[in-house]
Amino acid sequence: MPMTSTDAESILFSQARDWAAQDPDSATSAALSELVRQAESGVGAARQELADSFNGTLQFGTAGLRAALGPGPNRMNRVVVRRAAAGLAAFLSHAVGEVSPGTRPRAVVGYDARHNSDIFAEETAAIFTAAGFETFLMPSALPTPLLAYAVRALDCDGGVMVTASHNPPQDNGYKVYLGRHAVEESGRGAQIVAPYDAGISARIDAVGPVDSIALAADGWTVLDPSIAADYQRATAALADPARFPSRDLRIVLTPMHGVGGETAVAVLNEAGFSDVTLVAEQAVPDPEFPTVSFPNPEEPGALDLALETAVRVDADIVLANDPDADRAAVAAKDPSTDAWRMLRGDEVGALLGAHIVARLAAGGEEKPDGVLANSVVSSRLLSRIAAAAGYAHEETLTGFKWISRVPGLLYGYEEALGYCVAPDLVRDKDGISAAVLIAELAATAKAGGKTIFDTLDELYLQHGLHASDQLSIRVANLGLLDAMMNRLRVSPPDSFGSSAVETFVDLADGTEHLPPTDGLLYLTRDQTRVIIRPSGTEPKLKCYLEVIKGVESAAELPEARQAARAALDQVLGDVREALGL
Template sequence: AGGDRHLGAVAGVAVTASHNPPRDNGYKVYLGDGSQIVPPADTGIAAEIDAITSLSGIPRPDSGWEVLGEEILEAYLARTDAVLDPGSPRTARTVYTAMHGVGKDTFLAAFARAGFPAPDLVLEQADPDPDFPTVAFPNPEEPGAMDLAFAKARETEPDLVIANDPDADRCAVAVKDGADWRMLRGDEVGALLGAHLVSRGATGAFAASIVSSSLLGRIAGKAGLPYEETLTGFKWIARVEGLRYGYEEALGYCVDPGGVRDKDGITAALLTTELASRLKQEGRTLLDLLDDLAVEHGLHATDQLSVRVQDLSLIADAMRRLREQPPTALAGLPVLRFEDLSRGVGTLPPTDGLRCTLDGARVIVRPSGTEPKLKCYLEVVIPVATRAGLPSARARATALLESLKRDLSAAAGI
């Protein structure tokens, strides 16, 4: 994405397995502004592809290709310096997995350049392998995907576990919580990085997608920074005017929009490790900062109900059922507002989705853009007066989220 603007290219194409099963190749298109395409460019390109009946008639140049050298990577690594605060501590130790993808060499080069301790690698997953032999899905969010990384962490006792997905645009972070390791949710990392940038005096707009937690909006508001909510996907987040930082809950963070107008798992990892180093110097952890944010802004707890189907018509049926019979209450909370996002709401362009605003909670239901899944994004917000109130607030949040899932499944008939 950064290469587009660096080279003055009119377009960029990335062919990537991303975080999907081995047989699924993704095809991402960027226009010269460095952002992924949005409608109507996508349907225009698809129509051109559909119009091709045979490849034999398509002219292809035999020569004139230019294979770029390492200078693009060098330019990218030079920009990673600007992500970090020049005088920040660089002491946090990490375990890293590239998840059989392409991230390792660039990740290690960026960490060495920053002066962090050399990450401990999950060797079984360090090198590119299109068969992803050690995981069912090479997505850090999937059950089991982080098992080898956690095993390594129990051995080496680092401060953080960091994972990239195979094309290294997502960044997963895990921390020691009590006796064992746990993955932080994308929403937790999203809020932590936002709070870290605010504490560093960042200026400019913050943004998150509508399916992400509302906590970043509260952090930005308190700091007096502009905040914008966008449709799902970095093709929308990257287009926010004056963007300084944007994230979405699916482990995507844009911390250097001047360099990469997209999610980038390596610069996000650098910034997270800087934050962990600063907290380590104070004898604290990322979990302590999350507690601070909960007391300051309310406990924002998020969860997802994701239903994978063989038959896509089941997804359309569920959406129709919800549109025709919108729920009036979920988890015992009254529905204050029910919005059909396909009509376009506020400044949001139309998209196939539904949003329920409840008293102290929010639910969004949408078909996945990349997989045969119906996805429901849940958030509950519980006020917390002091740190002593956190355990009971967490218990209440967990119970509410479970209850929301049950009631939503029933309402959608899934």
Template sequence: MSSDLVRLARSWLAQDPDPETRAELTALLDGGDADALRERFGAKLEFGTAGLRGELGAGPNRMNRVTVMRAAAGLARVLGPGRHVVIGYDARHKSDVFAHDTAAVLTGAGLRASVLPRPLPTPVLAFAVRHLGADAGVTVTASHNPPRDNGYKVYWNDGSQIVPPVDSEISAAIDAVGQVSGLPLGSPDDPAWATLGDDVVAAYLEAVTALPLGGARGLRVAYTPLHGVGGATLAGAFRAAGFEVPATVEAQAAPDPDFPTVAFPNPEEPGAMDLALELARSVGADIVLANDPDADRCAVGVPLPEGGYRMLTGDEVGALLGEHVIRQTSGDGRLVATTIVSSSLLGKIASGHGVRYAETLTGFKWIMKAGDGLVFGYEEALGYSVGADSGLPVHDKDGIGAALTVAGLAAQAKLDGRNLLDLLDDQARRYGLHATSQLSVRVDDLSLITGAMARLRATPPVKLGGREVESADDLSEGSAGLPPTDGLRYRLSGGARVVVRPSGTEPKLKCYLEVVVPVTGEVSDARAQAVQDLDALKADLSAALGL
């Protein structure tokens, strides 16, 4: 075993305050497991605009107390003494420990820390930053990642996630941190360390129940928090808004960091919604709602005329919510925004209503920077921020506020003798049927993704799905005022579009496909045509990727 590897491991061991990771590392050293040590110490988790995210364990390439304390110390150096940071956390393994370590490091460095009272949805933290006038926020969560992961996300004083150059400044400050065993640490008894009460949750509920929900309330909802932290907050929001509290999947109602009933705790993954759909059938639900484990995303299912339920895509929900918000708000300066990988339909809706529209890079940190007057933003990965005339209560995606607004929209449709599918058909007739899909490839070796992107850049496709490629944008060079990002965008004949990019949080290559089919007869015919067109795109793109 390399002496350098042993030296790094022993140096880490000397500063690690966690008996679990100390035992893990000691066993690896005693057993001479060079491969396992190299995996933990041969690289490190990089701090970026998504913060940190990775598997729990010992070493710089894992999420652990040392990694978190270093991150907190870096944040403290960038902010400076006297600044105020709000800290939230979910119910994953070690989340509460990491949150309290963060508070200890920040208060030890002369900052003030306010910790949320218990595991709560990420949007509550994002709301609390602005509500309390804090300088920054931290939430400990890995969102919908597998059970062995955790993460660390930083918000700035505007209540939205950090963007460059702040991420680089924090990363450089983290690199300058020495042994964490030498950091001064505060304690919960310190006057600078506050544990918040339920008043901050009450303020959040008041804000989201003031969204444009409409007046109808007659709706039966089936819901799952997918073993996450959204259940109690969503129930409180529905109750405060005057809705019947949703029927909740009992086996998934309580927070559980092992997510025992699902392979992946992500409502987009196959099988994740099975229990919720089963509950919906048993109670005759008008809609199905789900949050991911930290409740910043919202999934929506609807009953089909022939029986059963269908999950709507993020783009379908985004189009419904976007037009609803536009209709329910007023003012000439309103702006709606989505990302370059989301459907182009929101732009047509905005144009039809005389409202400004913007496209951003992927991620809510960019949507929140779209411009003044933002009343609605969404991304196709089930993330939505719903606003009112007063603006956005949460400057990040908010699965609770979105669920409430969807419920209000569905209740009004039910009162009118209609449903969400009818509203989608209305949009298809007005703007053309915009159908989207994804081709997602998970890999064990990230070099496969690098190789696929290199092949596409070296030999761009000239035709996909029988459509001519009319233009190709290498987004790494920046495009249409957007900052550079690792991605490729192809505009095809007939209004179709393909975007290919590596995931920022998972070992995946993600391809986003869209076709636009004019509705000249039945909407169902246009939908059938769109399925064929998307299948053809997927087949050709798969061949071009070579994965």
């Protein structure tokens, strides 16, 4: 006999009551009981929220866990986190036991300043300790790169960072790193990739009732603040004042209400950049992110206060970190318009790549072997910079979990404001170490009477003007993403921007250099490139566009910019048409 809607509601309400009864958090338990009461009273919004909260279990993937805070198996809460910690502990115990029998597993746990991050972190430490681990807990709310640093510095088998990065204030997350005996050398201190995610997920699924999970009352080590000082010292030491001595740079810095401000200022100061003004309204960690609608430097309006501060203090550059400080944004006054603007991630990625090549060349020693890398959706300019300097270049799938694993990596970036300038220090994107080298290259340009835009123009004169843009389509129904991708596979476009498609690659089939991933790549006769893929973290279809215009002299740059913008606009229109928008 088929289940009626009344039966389904009765089961839903029963599941919710059972959850509230076993929830160790009195706040979420009370909130859930109230939600059930409202739903039973016929409040539609409460019924919908309740149904979504119990619509399956939050799935652990390569990005760990990330969701809205709240009661239920499809939200971030103490029950879900306890189960995740217990499952991860079982995974690590097994992994360490296989490789080094008898070795006590070691793990480190960090957290940001979001709602409940400290609670989730401490309970994770308690569960690891009860499982027999040597467990370290970060001394305070600190940036994600510091946790990634600690995994290797403390020679840990695993690391957990409780953060939702630049998500809205109602979210939190649980990011996992592996190290020492739990992963191959290239993955130590890096975010997980398949099949590790599936292995951890299976262990989480096997965890029994939440009241069967043991939590130690004590026994873990709260790390001394010297762990942050060690990271700061090592990161500041990335600067090379002997070969790039200029420190005349007025910087405005915003941590976007996150945890990076104190660390970033300390590192920049220690690297010799003393003229740093924090955006006062965004300097102190605040889980509500009250001055921005979305705490992501890429979002429109997010840098408004920083730009206002820059104008007021007559700054040379704005540096912005996202709330957990693993990303870095840059803004400066464009001399062609005399207006401040944020640089695209690809522009900063090229500037950093060229600066790192220049640093290596200035060293005077024999050129080191090594690789420059970026994600497949990032600009092709870095590959030309690498080739001109005699370095290998690799493209990877999207995400630093792939970039950081490139053998021999010297530098890697992705267009979404992620940069790894010191892979021996932090095997992940790091917005603070990136800020040091951005400041160094900007001060060097200023000392030569130039801006970072002039430095970019020099790269364009050598390698061609690379111009990029994006189209993001947010959907309410994830099924629409599959429908749009299927539409393109069934009826592939034959041209973009009046240039015929010469190469079409369905990335789901994999390539010689890339494992399979859901995405489509088009390359036209005039080297216009279009890549379309579903986002891995949001209900969005993302389209990445790039055009290249050759330039012979500086005088041709203004016209080349206009031509590139016109070409991108035409390609944007063609992409919209191909998607049926």
